[in-house]
Amino acid sequence: MxxxxxxxxxxxxxxxxxxxxxxxxxxxxxxxxxxxxxxxxxxxxxxxxxxxxxxxxxxxxxxxxxxxxxxxxxxxxxxxxxxxxxxxxxxxxxxxxxxxxxxxxxxxxxxxxxxxxxxxxxxAFFVVVGANSPYKNFKDLVTAATAKGANALRYGSNAVGGPIHLGSARLESALDSEMLHVPYKETSQLYAAVATGEIDWAYGSIATAGPLIRANRLRVLAVADAKRSSAMPDVPTLSEAGGPKNLDAVxxxxxxxxxxxxxxxxxxxxxxxxxxxxxxxxxxxxxxxxxxxxxxxxxxxxxxxxxxxxxxxxxxxxxxxxxx
CATH class of the missing domain: 3.40.190.150 (Bordetella uptake gene, domain 1)
Incomplete structure (x- = not known):
């Protein structure tokens, strides 16, 4: 390096x-x-x-x-x-x-x-889950990730080794949990899978996950940044939502x-x-x-x-x- x-x-x-x-x-x-x-x-x-x-x-x-x-x-x-x-x-x-x-x-x-x-x-990436997900806030997701057994929670990405995959893996490591990574070929497939509950959560941006967020098919739990997004000021940061401090996915x-x-x-x-x-x-x-x-x-x-x-x-x- x-x-x-x-x-x-x-x-x-x-x-x-x-x-x-x-x-x-x-x-x-x-x-x-x-x-x-x-x-x-x-x-x-x-x-x-x-x-x-x-x-x-x-x-x-x-x-x-x-x-x-x-x-x-x-x-x-x-x-x-x-x-x-x-x-x-x-x-x-x-x-x-x-x-x-x-x-x-x-x-x-x-x-x-x-x-x-x-x-x-x-x-910055946002943590998104399906609108019908049992995880109503980020603390619920953290509790499930740390309480359940290995690979009990599934997260997705649009490319193995891409920013979404590795950013999610950093969060997984920071939570000291083991989750199952499910890769998809396209972002549209990824967020459709989150919306239907095929996977539990994913990192997404307003540009990629925005259409399903606006359609009320995805729920936004937190933003992986040091400060809140001006585009979604009501969404807490990971730290504010009870997650790891000093961790971002940008x-x-x-x-x-x-x-x-x-x-x-x-x-x-x-x-x-x-x-x-x-x-x-x-x-x-x-x-x-x-x-x-x-x-x-x-x-x-x-x-x-x-x-x-x-x-x-x-x-x-x-x-x-x-x-x-």
Whole structure:
């Protein structure tokens, strides 16, 4: 981990040396590939930002959804592109910090193939159960998880080794309990399973579980963050709800460029993204998703990559996950 942190810091320091360099303005259309499917929260966010960048640069900026391969399809589509700023990719913590830990053979290297540009947002997960679940609050769930035998409670995720799976495993470990993990192929299947009682609970976001929450098919018990969500201020934090203290489950989504993209190009795109995220209409739409805007420098991405690599490496000592 120390080596990863050193490499990330050095890479970002190199990018920060943009003083006195010329401003970047794309002279050709910009394509933003995305690891997320069309219509998902990250995809909608990317399109909001792309619209603002297009107005800023008077140049076409399009988002191309390329889900699949645990992010490899979209990342491989741009990693060898000319480092001009015209090809970018939207990824998340799983693609950058988790996949290198669990894949025996990964077709991309987050450190050597990509360069950080900007954080688009952070988003905390909520603990959700079915509307007809016997667990009326989070303390009920904790009591059941710690009182019943091994695998008595079932939780789900949308990917083995993904942020939802490992975040849930961290909570399981913090409760000193043993639960059964049930993976699903799609988030829609996951939350339908929670709603019907096929599984007992899952972590979800407003963007993913929101439709079933609004339809009163899911009940929200707690938010896995240090503070309450502005989108659901009545929902307590894990700690407030009687759960573990100082435990969170927060995902984040970032914009990356091909390795070798000049510092002045990265700096301009970073400024454009931060400006887009700061505009009132974008902030309002992001708040509706429960996303927290977190503007900052490319170093912020590097720091999160390093911190979460260490965090998930720790949980992977207990949850044995390996993908060929």
């Amino acid at each position: 120390k080596t990863i942190k050193h490499l990330l810091t050095c890479a970002t320091l190199t990018l920060s040396t943009s003083i006195a360099m010329a401003q970047f303005a794309p002279t050709a259309p910009v394509k933003i590939s995305s690891v997320f499917p069309t219509g998902s929260g990250p995809d909608v966010t990317a399109r909001l930002v792309a619209e603002k960048l297009q107005a800023r640069w008077s140049q076409s900026v399009v988002v191309d959804a390329k889900p699949g391969g645990a992010g490899a399809v979209a990342i491989n589509a741009i990693k060898a592109a000319p480092p001009t700023g015209n090809d970018l990719v939207v990824v998340d913590v799983g693609n950058l910090s988790i996949n290198p830990l669990i894949f025996k053979k990964l077709s991309y290297d987050p450190i050597n193939d990509l360069v950080p540009v900007a954080i688009l947002y952070k988003g 995902s984040w989504v970032a914009l990356m460029a091909p390795r070798g993209t000049p510092a002045n190009v990265v700096a301009e795109i970073n400024r454009g993204v931060n400006d887009a995220l700061s505009q009132p209409d974008v902030k309002e739409k992001m708040a509706n998703f429960g996303f927290t805007i977190s503007t900052g420098s490319p170093q912020q991405v590097s720091d999160l990559m390093s911190t979460d690599s260490a965090r998930y490496a720790e949980v992977l000592k207990k949850v044995k996950v390996s993908v060929d």
